[in-house]
Structure formats: C-alpha cells, structure tokens
Amino acid sequence: MGPTHRGVRLTAEPHVLRATLTSPDGLNSLSGDALDALGAALDRAEADPECRVLLLEGSGGTFCTGLDFEEAAGDAAGGASQAGRGGAEFLALMRRFGETPLAVVACVDGRAAGGGVGLAAAADLVIATERSEFSLPEALWGLVPCCVLPVLVRRTGFQPAYAMALSTQPVSARRAADFRLVDEVVPDPDAAVRRLLVRLTRLDPATIGELKQYFRAMWFTTEDTDAFALREFTRLIDSPVARRRITDYTTTRRLPWEKPRP
Template sequence: MDTRRPPRTGTRPADGPPVRLTAEPHVLRVTLSRPDRQNSLSGPVLDALAAALDRAVADPECRVLLIEGSGGTFCTGLDFDEAGADLADGGPATGAGQGGAAFLALMRRFGTAPVAVVASVDGRVAGGGVGLAAAADLVLATERSQFSLPEALWGLLPCCVLPALMRRTGFQPAYAMALCTQPVSARRAEAFRLVDEVVPDPDAAVRRLLVRLTRLDPRTIGELKRYARALWFTDQETDAFALAEFTRAVASPVARRRITDYTTARQLPWE
C-alpha cells in the first residue's frame, strides 16, 4: 500500500497551464505540470492532452508524442478535489462520468494516432496514470518509478484502466494490481510488460527510438496501430461498459464518503 500523503491543497486551481508543451525535432514533449495535485487528471488536463495529440498529428515532421510528469510523479489519475466537488450535497456523478468518457476517448486515440505515444515515467504512477502508461505505445521508466492501482481503497474500481492494462500485461498481473493495491517496482512492471524498458535516461532512449521512427511514414504508424487494435477484444462496447461501471462506482456510498473525507479533511482511506 502506498501510504505517502498527498500535499495539503485546497480546491483552488493551481496557477499556470496544466501541461507544458515543448517542440523538439520530431518530438512533441508534454509535461504534466500540476505537482501540487500529484499531476492528477482534471478536465482541463485531459483537454490539454487531447489538444497536444492534435498538434502532434497535425505536424508532418512529428513522430513521437512524449508524455512525462514533474515533481517526482508521472500521474496519479482521478482528481479527487474535482470529483469531490461534483459529488457535493449528494449530487449525481455527472462530472466524473464526463471525465471518464474523455479519459477513455484519449486512450483510444493513443491507439490509432499516426505518431508513437511514449510515456516517460520517472517516479510515482497511480490509478489513471497507470492507464495513460498502459495505453501508450511504449513505456520507458527509471529505477525509482512505482506503479499502483489504489482505487479499491477508495471504494472505486479501475474500470477505465483495466482494459488497456490487461492488453499489455495479460489478466493476472493487472487483476493482482487492482486487488492488492500495492505499488510494484519498475523492474517488476518490466517483467510483466507494463514497462518496455527501464532506463537511466529516458531522453537518450527516445533519441535511440527516433533513429528508426523517423524513417517510418506516419500513415504506416497509424495503420500498424489500427491493425494491432483490431486483433484485440476491446471495442466501443468495452468502453461503454467501463464508463458505466466507473460512474456507478464513483456514485456509491463508500466512494462518496471516502472522497468527501479526503476533500474536506484530507483523511486518506487507510488512515
């Protein structure tokens, strides 16, 4: 169980853009820049990631969309402050459902866009952050990286994450991560194929990838990704089922209470 306490932050949005974009030769670097919120996935963050993907696809020279974190965290998934505001006063989980739909749509686009989506992980990854990594074409991680699915501690299920994660790892590693909620090391994640390579310098690894990727036509990259997805069982019906289960779980009494306890008193479920 990851018992590190998130920083005490209020519901005021963090200053500055939710992501930073840096154009490099053949690469669009996207840095999640909400370290005070553990680089969680709010609505604006998901919108910014989708816009970054649009920009990468529109650039005929771009071959890699590189997603990285900041402040020792890649991404921790659901923004609980945003979810707590949505659930305030017993309201329906409408906002959470919309966020889940945007998250699923983004992951599906990762699997069809004619650029290589690379997750560069250096530090903590949890919840939906694991989903972002699993949906990427390639995952590079440093030794200090750890991956966890803590949703069950909150009375939730990693509904939107598991289809992409199982596609990468097979059933048992993904199921065990969801059931046990304990972080797994980068080396362990590499052993069951969530991580493609553990590297001391992710940027150097990306440069090595570009030696080959820059020789591919973007249409070929897109065709390969579409063909690979067609060989797997996930489809729009899978996404609809995942979203329905996620919305139901967020609105459950257990999840409402635990999310509210966190947003009002910063009380974590394991305390």
C-alpha cells in the same frame, strides 16, 4: 521549454512534441483541464507533418496520480451523469492514443497511480526509470479501476492487472517490466527516446498508423468495452462508499488508509 497551459507544458523538439504534466500541487492528476490539454497536445502533434512522437512525462518525481479527487467530489455532488464526465474524457483520450498515426511514448520517472497507470498502458511504448513505481489504489477509495483495466490487461494479461487492482500495492519498474507494463527500464529516459527516434523517424506516419490499426483490430478493446467501463465507473464513483471516502479526503486531507476502518 515551452509554456504551461492547464497543467501541461508543451515543448516542441525535432520530430517530437513533449507533453509534461506539471500541476501546482505536484500530483499531476487528470483534471478536466489536464485531459483537455493532453487532447490539444495530440491535436497539435498530429497537425505537424514532421512530428512522429507524442512524448508523455510527469515532473517532480510524479508521472501522474490519476483521478483529481477535488474535481471528482464536486462532480459527484452533481449526480451520476456529472460524475462520469471525467471517465468519458479519459477513455476518449486513451482511445485516441491507440488511433493516432503518431507513436505515443510514456516516460515514467517516479510515481504512476490509478489513471496514471492507464495513461502509460495506453501508450505505444513505456520507458521508466529505476525509481518508478506503479499502483492501482482505487479499491481503497471504494472504486474499481474500470477505465484503466482494459488497456492494462491488453499489456499485462489478466493476473498481473488483477493482482495490482486487488492488492493495491505499488510495483517497481523492474517488476512492471517483468509483466510487460514497462517496455524498458533505463537510467536516462531521454537517451532511450533518442534511440527510439532513430528508428521511428524512418517510418512514414501512415505506416505507424497502419501498424497500430492492425494490432488494435486483433484485440478485444472496443467501443462496447469503453461503454461498459464508463457505466461501471459512473456507478461506483456515485456509490456511498466512494462518495464518503472522497469527501472525507477533500475535507480532512487524510487518505482512507490513514484512519481507522469504518
């Protein structure tokens, strides 16, 4: 087990760099520090000529819950440009997942919400345990999952992503596999990764990169898509509804659905 830095623990294994989100509060949210640490993990994996896989996972029954609301509340107080900073960093990280010549594998064991769903959807392969569930609760906060939806729609198609965003209801790992957010539901994710490695280590990283580039060229997610997503995220997180609900949460620790409708 490797050291933990900025809420991410890195463990080097043969042909794999394992990046484990392990924040002290157990939410495994995507703070600026966590995003920086995940970017640094990708740098390290790419610099290792023997590495084939960047493995993303959570800890304590939570994969990732997305936006760090404490940080978002502070950013929102600094104005729209400051509020959009985290969104820009998140979009850049997901784009790197698509461009790296490594295979990015998300192992989800437990809860994935908001940006955590995006983190999984941006990976090349998603493995989940039976107890895992996926949700997009952004609308409850007065937001839209702007940064998540481009990569999610690429995986699932329009309607499953739309239903998740509108209903805000969690879906099980089996249901997520039905609409292709999850590639495999397994009792033992480590065993599934080992099986993948048997195949992936036979591929040259350049071939993995070419394969990913070809598929990326066939899809609609572009830098223009990212720019649109960031504009909308920045606008919405600075809206009165979102600012009020996020501030209420950071002040009272009560979630929006735990109090009467305003």
